[in-house]
Amino acid sequence: MRSLPLLTAITLTSIAAAQVPASVTGIPTVTDGDTLVIRGVKVRLHGIDAPESSQQxxxxxxxxxxxxxxxxxxxxxVxxxxxxxxxxxxxRYGRMVGVCTVGGTEINRWLVTQGWALPYLEYGGGVYSVAAAQAKSAGKGVYAGTFQNPWDYRKNPANPATAGTPRPATPAPAPASNVSYRNCSEVRAAGAAPIRRGQPGYSSKLDRDGDGVGCE
Structure with missing residues (x-):
């Protein structure tokens, strides 16, 4: 027998899906690099994840x-x-997750090709892996430098709020204020790289070029 919480979750998901149309067409507004709003319907682009609006x-x-x-x-x-x-x-936020096109161009794939979004492998993004490899090879978009994966960025409650995908309902706890790392190997092992000035554990010895970001 299914538990009541599970049945409730299934019911809420079914209701949300019923309220979202099978397709929507119109002139959109842009919320962030992977989210559009068309005629009041918020659309999260399927299979990709772009840097969050507050992300550096x-x-x-x-x-x-x-x-x-x-x-x-x-x-x-667009x-x-x-x-x-x-x-x-x-x-789970009640948004349509969709594939969008404009003038014969698939927007999801275009963003990956230009280096402005990454394949979201956990959610069907494997179809964009080749496009991402080409963007990386050409140094396009975020591949022109260094960046944190958007899904990792959202997990850190110390990062500024974003206009796009909300943080997980149960965010990861903030690191203890007395965290100290001896070197970048320890930072990476803790999953904290890159570490920015003001974040727990940051020190100038980890930031050799003095740009405020250690262990890039």
Whole structure:
């Protein structure tokens, strides 16, 4: 016999799916690098994950808003154009998870090809692995420098809030304030790399180029 919490979760998921249309067409607005809103329907692009709106990356040794640049790239692609999104799923936040096209171009794949999104392998992104490898080889988008995977960025409660995918309902606990690392090997082993100025465990000895980001 199924437990009551499981039945409740299944029921809520079914209701959410029933409220999300099979497809939607219109001129979109952009929430972040992998999220659109069309006629009031929020669409999370299936199989990809773009840097979060508040996320910073490194390029030529300088920090820049890679989340904003990903969103700008998407906005430039769809500006004043009709976009069609077809639902593949409905996520736990009640959003359509879909594949979208504009003028014959699949938006999901285009973002990966340009280096502004990564394949979200946990959610069907394997179809974009070749496109990602090509973007990495060409040094496009985030591959022009160093970056943290968006899904890892969201797990850290110390990072600023984002306009896109919410953090997990039960975020990982913040590291203890007395954390100390002897070297970058220890930072990486703890899953804390890269470590930024102001985060627990950061020290100048881990940040050789003094750019505020250690163990890149």
């Amino acid at each position: 990356c490194l390029r030529a040794g300088q920090s820049y808003g890679c989340g904003r640049e990903a969103a700008f790239a998407l906005a430039d692609l 500006r004043n154009k009709t976009v069609t999104c077809t639902r593949k799923d409905t996520d």
